[in-house]
Structures are given as structure tokens and as C-alpha cells.
Amino acid sequence: MDSELAALAASGATTLVSLMVTDSWTHARELVARFLARIGSDATAIADMADARTRLLTADDAEHEQAINAVRAQWQVRLQQLVETGSVTRGELRLLLTSLQQLDATSATQVRTVHNDINGGVQHGPIIQSGRIAGLTFHAHQPPAPEQD
Numbered sequence: 415m416d417s418e419l420a421a422l423a424a425s426g427a428t429t430l431v432s433l434m435v436t437d438s439w440t441h442a443r444e445l446v447a448r449f450l451a452r453i454g455s456d457a458t459a460i461a462d463m464a465d466a467r468t469r470l471l472t473a474d475d476a477e478h479e480q481a482i483n484a485v486r487a488q489w490q491v492r493l494q495q496l497v498e499t500g501s502v503t504r505g506e507l508r509l510l511l512t513s514l515q516q517l518d519a520t521s522a523t524q525v526r527t528v529h530n531d532i533n534g535g536v537q538h539g540p541i542i543q544s545g546r547i548a549g550l551t552f553h554a555h556q557p558p559a560p561e562q563d
Contacts, residue, residue: 427489434467
């Protein structure tokens with residue numbers, strides 16, 4: 415195996431793993447899924463990505479670094495094999511890597527500020543802001559009405 419391919423696969427795996435634990439994961443997963451579908455890769459690769467992400471998100475502090483290294487190694491081997499078997503060219507892998515790196519850079523530099531205002535009187539219970547809530551029941555204690563003089 416040549417060193418350029420090893421470096422390319424390692425960089426791709428590292429970027430993919432870093433995106434697995436960010437808000438940009440959905441977009442990254444779609445990029446990789448389209449890439450894999452275009453070359454006719456089996457559906458297990460996409461399921462493996464989901465499993466890997468779950469391992470990273472559920473690993474406790476003691477296991478986290480080990481999980482990162484294991485997932486990174488798994489994807490480095492997978493990306494190298496795609497080039498070695500002729501499924502993709504180095505150029506195609508570089509294009510995927512560039513797209514993932516741009517996504518990673520964008521997610522790291524985006525700062526979002528959320529400001530919520532609650533108005534309409536005094537609130538004596540929980541305030542929940544959401545686009546949609548379905549199937550939930552809330553039980554809140556109603557304070558006694560203020561006495562009128």
C-alpha cells in the first residue's frame with residue numbers, strides 16, 4: 415500500500431469520524447451514502463456508519479478515545495479498499511474528502527444564537543417551545559387564583 419493512499423484514507427476516516435458527533439452528521443451521511451450508492455457499495459456500509467455513530471455517542475469518557483480510534487481505523491480500511499479494488503479512483507476519494515472537510519469546517523465555524531421571548535402574562539408552569547409536540551400529556555399544578563379586593 416502506498417503512503418499517499420494511506421494518508422488520503424486516514425484523512426477521510428478522521429474527517430468522517432469527527433462529523434459523526436456533530437450537527438452536520440445528517441448532511442455528511444447523505445454525502446457518503448450517495449458516494450457509496452454511486453459505486454454500487456452494499457447497504458451494510460450505511461448501516462455500519464449508523465452503528466459507528468451510535469458507538470461514538472454512547473461511549474462513556476473511559477471508552478470514548480478507544481471508540482474514536484476503532485471507528486477511524488474501520489473507515490480507513492474501508493476507504494483504502496475502495497481504491498485498491500478499483501471501485502473508486504483516488505480522485506473520486508479526494509473529492510469526497512474535500513466535500514467532507516468543507517462540511518466539517520463549516521460546522522466548526524458556525525455560531526448560532528437563539529433568543530426566546532415569552533410574553534402574554536405571568537407563567538405559572540413549564541414553558542415549552544417547539545415546532546411540533548404530539549402524544550404528550552402534561553399535568554401542571556394550578557396555583558390558586560389571586561384574591562380580588
